[in-house]
Amino acid sequence: MPTPLMLNAFSPEHAESLDSRTREMIARRQRVLGPSYRLFYEHPVHFVRGEGVWLYDPDGVPYLDVYNNVPSVGHSHPHVTAAVARQAATLNTHTRYLYDLVITYAERLLATFPPELSNVMFTCTGSEASDLAMRVAKCFTGGTGFIVTEAAYHGITDAVSGISPSLGVHVPLGANVRTIAPPARYRADGSIIEDVGGVFAASVEHAVRDLRRHGIQVAALIADTIFSSDGMYSDPAGFLKPAVATIRQAGGVFIADEVQPGFGRLGTHMWGFQRHDIVPDMTILGKPMGNGIPIAGVVAKPSVLEDFSKRARYFNTFGGNPVSCAAGLAVLEVIENERLMANAEDVGRYLREGLNKLASLNSCIGEIRGAGLFIGMDLVADDQLARIPSPALASRIVNGLRERHVLISASGPHGHVLKIRPPLPFSRENADHFLAALSQVLAEQR
Numbered sequence: 454m455p456t457p458l459m460l461n462a463f464s465p466e467h468a469e470s471l472d473s474r475t476r477e478m479i480a481r482r483q484r485v486l487g488p489s490y491r492l493f494y495e496h497p498v499h500f501v502r503g504e505g506v507w508l509y510d511p512d513g514v515p516y517l518d519v520y521n522n523v524p525s526v527g528h529s530h531p532h533v534t535a536a537v538a539r540q541a542a543t544l545n546t547h548t549r550y551l552y553d554l555v556i557t558y559a560e561r562l563l564a565t566f567p568p569e570l571s572n573v574m575f576t577c578t579g580s581e582a583s584d585l586a587m588r589v590a591k592c593f594t595g596g597t598g599f600i601v602t603e604a605a606y607h608g609i610t611d612a613v614s615g616i617s618p619s620l621g622v623h624v625p626l627g628a629n630v631r632t633i634a635p636p637a638r639y640r641a642d643g644s645i646i647e648d649v650g651g652v653f654a655a656s657v658e659h660a661v662r663d664l665r666r667h668g669i670q671v672a673a674l675i676a677d678t679i680f681s682s683d684g685m686y687s688d689p690a691g692f693l694k695p696a697v698a699t700i701r702q703a704g705g706v707f708i709a710d711e712v713q714p715g716f717g718r719l720g721t722h723m724w725g726f727q728r729h730d731i732v733p734d735m736t737i738l739g740k741p742m743g744n745g746i747p748i749a750g751v752v753a754k755p756s757v758l759e760d761f762s763k764r765a766r767y768f769n770t771f772g773g774n775p776v777s778c779a780a781g782l783a784v785l786e787v788i789e790n791e792r793l794m795a796n797a798e799d800v801g802r803y804l805r806e807g808l809n810k811l812a813s814l815n816s817c818i819g820e821i822r823g824a825g826l827f828i829g830m831d832l833v834a835d836d837q838l839a840r841i842p843s844p845a846l847a848s849r850i851v852n853g854l855r856e857r858h859v860l861i862s863a864s865g866p867h868g869h870v871l872k873i874r875p876p877l878p879f880s881r882e883n884a885d886h887f888l889a890a891l892s893q894v895l896a897e898q899r
């Protein structure tokens with residue numbers, strides 16, 4: 454299975470159509486960064502400045518960002534940059550000294566969670582947070598087995614890449630890992646699954662039994678609550694409930710990966726798990742948490758952390774340092790002050806309506822899913838066989854939009870799901886701009 458990113462990415466055969474300045478920069482980059490890195494788009498983009506939902510190339514040409522969820526409150530947001538600059542000019546140490554801001558930020562962050570989730574441990578990246586959550590889950594349950602979805606991505610460490618099947622067949626899954634189908638409403642043959650939650654829970658049950666048959670006790674079910682890398686599965690809200698009950702019955706914990714859906718992106722709720730009316734045992738946070746400043750973490754029930762804390766001390770050199778916490782606090786303030794969740798809900802609905810109109814005119818558009826400003830749109834090969842994924846078409850559309858200075862990407866195990874996930878200040882006017890460009894690119898494909 455090629456990784457989806459490969460499909461939209463630059464590869465050497467595209468170099469000839471690039472200007473000499475870009476070609477040189479790619480060569481220089483490759484010389485020092487080596488071959489593991491990828492560049493988005495057949496014609497890679499080079500940005501020198503960002504503001505709100507716009508990125509600017511060296512000639513000052515603006516590109517509409519409909520993809521990035523790290524600068525979630527907007528590129529280079531002045532409230533965040535001022536907080537970071539102020540803090541960097543005052544003090545930047547670590548969590549082994551008393552410092553009020555770190556505690557204040559933890560309090561403000563935890564106030565956005567249900568009261569059961571009342572401890573936070575800071576890390577620098579989502580991968581570290583996933584890794585830490587795995588360690589805690591093993592300690593709390595005594596189990597070692599993990600259940601994840603078929604195209605899950607939870608990060609890059611040795612342990613975490615082993616629970617991230619979306620990295621592809623050359624990155625081995627652990628022998629203690631079982632994958633289950635994502636909670637899709639459609640089967641491969643196009644028939645509809647009525648009880649998405651029941652079917653998903655049954656897969657969890659099946660995986661638990663299979664682990665047991667191999668002498669492995671389950672530690673956790675880990676799920677991204679919007680299933681980003683699986684192709685974005687959002688509805689019906691509540692479908693995670695039976696799976697969470699199932700994993701707990703089996704002696705495991707439920708870890709909600711909120712790295713992608715968290716921090717208000719889904720509009721109605723701050724956290725993706727809240728749409729499902731569940732309280733996880735742990736949640737993993739990252740990406741938008743510092744609007745680009747590295748800060749991530751695990752939010753957990755104190756009872757789940759208790760044993761782990763007795764056995765192991767926790768220190769993460771940069772995790773939760775004052776500058777990162779200043780960024781984190783400023784992000785929470787912007788989300789509230791600019792009513793970004795209400796905006797995500799309003800503009801997200803408007804965008805989905807626009808996409809549904811496009812779907813009625815374009816038979817290559819399959820299901821449109823999502824919540825708030827996190828939308829997935831299937832591209833399918835043929836309307837007679839409406840569910841056959843078309844990664845090639847998705848790639849042409851992603852690259853076609855890039856040529857029109859609009860940035861998105863594609864996701865899912867086949868790379869055929871357009872991932873529409875702009876910074877949260879995205880307006881209805883921005884949505885119209887995106888829909889017009891998408892409509893033109895789709896027309897070119899007919």
Ligand SMILES: Cc1ncc(COP(=O)(O)O)c(C=O)c1O
Pocket residue numbers: 577578579580581583606607608609677681710712713739740749
């Ligand atoms: C759902 C999810 N979990 C975890 C991670 C890992 O986060 P990081 O790249 O900060 O290590 C990612 C990153 O893409 C992610 O999408």
